[in-house]
Amino acid sequence: MRDKELELWRLIVFGAIGLVGFIGLWELVVRLGFIDPFFLPAPSQVVQRMQQLAVGPDAVLWRDIRVSAIRVLTGFFLSILVGVPCGLIMGVNPVIRAALNPIISIIRPLPALSWIPLSMLWLGIDEQQKYAIVFMGCFASVLVYTTDATMGVDPTLTLAARNLGATRMQVLRYVVLPGALPNILSGLKVVLAIAWTCVISAEMVGANSGLGFRIWTAKEWSDTGQVLVGMLSISLTVLLLDILFRGVERLLVPWRKGGSAA
Amino acid sequence: MSDVMIRAENVSMTFRTRTGELGAVEDFSLQVDRGEVVCIVGASGCGKSTLLNMVAGFLRPTAGRILLEGKEITAVEPRCGMIFQNYALFPWMTVRGNVAFGPRLRGLSKKECNRKAQHWIERVGLQGFEQAYPGELSGGMQQRVALCRALANEPEVLLCDEPFAALDAMTRQIMQQELLRIVQDSAKTVLFITHSIDEALILSDRLVVMSARPGRVKAVYNNDLPRPRKLDVQLTDRFLKLKRQVWDLVQEEVMGAMVLPVNTT
Numbered sequence A: 001m002r003d004k005e006l007e008l009w010r011l012i013v014f015g016a017i018g019l020v021g022f023i024g025l026w027e028l029v030v031r032l033g034f035i036d037p038f039f040l041p042a043p044s045q046v047v048q049r050m051q052q053l054a055v056g057p058d059a060v061l062w063r064d065i066r067v068s069a070i071r072v073l074t075g076f077f078l079s080i081l082v083g084v085p086c087g088l089i090m091g092v093n094p095v096i097r098a099a100l101n102p103i104i105s106i107i108r109p110l111p112a113l114s115w116i117p118l119s120m121l122w123l124g125i126d127e128q129q130k131y132a133i134v135f136m137g138c139f140a141s142v143l144v145y146t147t148d149a150t151m152g153v154d155p156t157l158t159l160a161a162r163n164l165g166a167t168r169m170q171v172l173r174y175v176v177l178p179g180a181l182p183n184i185l186s187g188l189k190v191v192l193a194i195a196w197t198c199v200i201s202a203e204m205v206g207a208n209s210g211l212g213f214r215i216w217t218a219k220e221w222s223d224t225g226q227v228l229v230g231m232l233s234i235s236l237t238v239l240l241l242d243i244l245f246r247g248v249e250r251l252l253v254p255w256r257k258g259g260s261a262a
Numbered sequence B: 001m002s003d004v005m006i007r008a009e010n011v012s013m014t015f016r017t018r019t020g021e022l023g024a025v026e027d028f029s030l031q032v033d034r035g036e037v038v039c040i041v042g043a044s045g046c047g048k049s050t051l052l053n054m055v056a057g058f059l060r061p062t063a064g065r066i067l068l069e070g071k072e073i074t075a076v077e078p079r080c081g082m083i084f085q086n087y088a089l090f091p092w093m094t095v096r097g098n099v100a101f102g103p104r105l106r107g108l109s110k111k112e113c114n115r116k117a118q119h120w121i122e123r124v125g126l127q128g129f130e131q132a133y134p135g136e137l138s139g140g141m142q143q144r145v146a147l148c149r150a151l152a153n154e155p156e157v158l159l160c161d162e163p164f165a166a167l168d169a170m171t172r173q174i175m176q177q178e179l180l181r182i183v184q185d186s187a188k189t190v191l192f193i194t195h196s197i198d199e200a201l202i203l204s205d206r207l208v209v210m211s212a213r214p215g216r217v218k219a220v221y222n223n224d225l226p227r228p229r230k231l232d233v234q235l236t237d238r239f240l241k242l243k244r245q246v247w248d249l250v251q252e253e254v255m256g257a258m259v260l261p262v263n264t265t
């Protein structure tokens, strides 16, 4: 994952220079009056707004982050809970695969947004509707990634296990699942990002809490500062979750130094 | 002790491919006694792996049958432990995990599994690497783990599909020595496929030369080199004489199999 051509400290230094330069330039452009802060506030103003939203009596930022993250993770885990076992079975059983593939091909291209009308009709705008949106946005992808990962497991390993006396269930448990795990995890990393898109969209359309809701209301009040705070919070939360995810990956796939190739 | 372990009766295997039917093995008959080491040599593509896969129960013959201790093999047969050319170790298990896998499947206690695994790990000189993953080992070490894994499962028959082909000459010799020792101590029945006549002569009691595809038995040699053998058996006159005999025949078969196209690239 890390760039091979540069050492770590250089990477950090150059990265910092790029970031500081970008922020400085932005600040400068706004301060010098090239851009109206009403349309794009300076970074210093964004930070100020963030402070207001993060600390103090009516701090809503943490609650929004928490609410959105819980929705994302709930829907995400639900889709894993259903999608991974189904994907494993589809991966090892060509008959089931053939039967389910057309259905999945129809569901998978649907953007999460397109599920919003139906889900609102069925479930209103409470939490379950958010979970459902994330689930519908993620499930088919989890399924497809898991199926592909399962089919990518070296068939000689399955033969080797059968030769050592493994039953079909034992092959699934001890060979197919661990063999597919690295690629399943790489897939799930992509799906986690999809889950965020789902939640933010759902919150913008119908919700009274969460980061998407916060950004949308800020827009109604023309509070560009708050819009940017919301967007920044999404970035940082996704980044944090991604780091956590890599940790989990290293824990679950110890035989691959540095995690899976993604 | 001429009690029959494996008996192949007029076995044929025809694959259905996109371009039509392809006979890989045809009318192959062979009998292997308990405790006997039989090496099979033959040109590339003559159906050796196919034959072994049928004995392991991975493939069903399209004609004829293969008996193990008098009973037809109809499913994957754990009594015939396979050693694959590409090792086929489980990358997510440690050396110990790989070796203990067979016993674990049979529901033995963790302690018992580890004891069995440790026995074989030490037997092939891999102590100190119990916690290593296969990806951290050299090719020779990986093949030793594969050997251990098969042996720890206590199979009646050891099936080896060119297990040492990917190893360098030195490591290969060490592995041959190792296998000789283990086979001579345990009196296991072994069916061993190789491209190397030397390897076949070092290891075998009997040597089967297969014809070009579709594979049949072309010739069988009784290898009467004295046992117990060491690697230096290769330097004896008797060895060289046998080698010459087999060499001439194989040469003929290989040349017959490979009508080389004119190289146009």
Ligand SMILES: Nc1ncnc2c1ncn2[C@@H]1O[C@H](COP(=O)(O)OP(=O)(O)OP(=O)(O)O)[C@@H](O)[C@H]1O
Binding pocket: B015, B016, B017, B022, B023, B024, B042, B043, B044, B045, B046, B047, B048, B049, B050, B051, B213
């Ligand atoms: N699953 C399969 N489907 C179709 N054809 C196959 C299949 N397996 C093997 N064959 C064909 O059968 C023939 C014999 O293959 P096999 O692998 O048994 O040869 P081999 O003697 O082991 O060769 P090598 O020494 O190169 O390993 C080959 O022509 C091969 O293309």
Ligand SMILES: [Mg+2]
Binding pocket: B048, B049, B050, B161
């Ligand atoms: Mg072969």
